[in-house]
Amino acid sequence: MMSPDRTVPEVVPFGAKRSVTHAINTTPPDAHYWSTQMSAVSTQRDRASFMRIYDHFAPRLQRYLRNLGVPDSVADELVQEALLTLWRKAAMFDPARASLATWLYRVARNLYIDHVRREPHWLPIQEGLDRLDHAESGRLDSQPESSLDQDILKQAIDRLPPVQAKLVRMCYLESKSHSEISAELAMPLGSVKSSLRRAFAKLQGSMRAQR
């Protein structure tokens, strides 16, 4: 693992108060740690915090994009663009709505659809949906995503039956449509959909169960 994963989070002024209630010896860094780093980026333009985020997430975003079939040079550019988006829009990050991993996943997925799939209308629509969510965040019933959520979700993914796990990975990590999955695995379209439905129900159940 790279060094930031082993580092005990530094206490930064804006995160100090909240850190008290959390164990800070967790490895790898958790959602709370990342939201502390993000708050240093947005309020102090802190480059050291930014680079901690970069060191952890840039290689993961790069791997994600390469797995989608994005050529290396394009993947590198998109990763830089995703991190620049983070630098510019750090103030838009709301840890009460989503973890940094979820937020960066959305940013990278949107850049992929915009640049690689060349769907020029996707980005403005996603920004519009984001604005709606911000406007409504007070009314939403969604719970903040904690590091516990992520661990539980991780375990729930690991516990999926092999076929469901395979389909979820083809969907997210290869960005394959239902019909592409159906053709590739010689599995009826209806079965692909019902397996994905069952997988989502289990994963959602795991996220809701401990709230």
Next chain:
Amino acid sequence: MRPNHHLDDATLLSYSSGALPAALAVVASTHLERCPACRTRLLDADRIGGVLMQQQRVDAPTDEARTAMLALLDAEPAIEQVAPLADIVEEHDPDRLPSALHPWFGNSMRALRWHRVAPGVQRIRATGISGGDLMLLRIAPGSKLPLHSHGGSELTMILDGAYDDMLGHFAPGDVADLDGEIQHQPVTSPGVPCICVAATDAPLVFSGWFARTLQPLFGF
């Protein structure tokens, strides 16, 4: 009014992973604009993506890559204050099409130029969309559509008017998320025409002799 018929879980996963064919994604976005409940479910789906992305084993970035990133930060202008977000008011203008449809059909319901494709059925087909077929349909009140099923997936969202079929009553904002196994025969409600946006990733299959003669008219 909040929608009663929502996006299928499998469709949401596909949308979240960027794998939903473009035409279906437009209809899904149209529904998401109107449906806070589906936006919350989408966030759950994105969380799965976030965990899978983060779980991958990787090497530390190279010094060259870190230096390049820092150079890009140097080139960034000092941050401008993010403007407070405008309060989004619920759209009550019945003439305004949902934003996700603007690139394909403009923003005004009244300005649409319909083409008659069958008695009581008018259509506007989006041009230049990759991945499936996207169209607006305007069906006269009290019409019974031919019984049909779907070779692949179909997503339909009601914009105005309503219809009923074996799955229930569909009113503005409601989405019918159908796959090949479902055969349905929508009957539009009396009063105003039923206007909907529909996307398919494969041709529709009409059953029966009469319906088969209609199929060329629909051009599906």
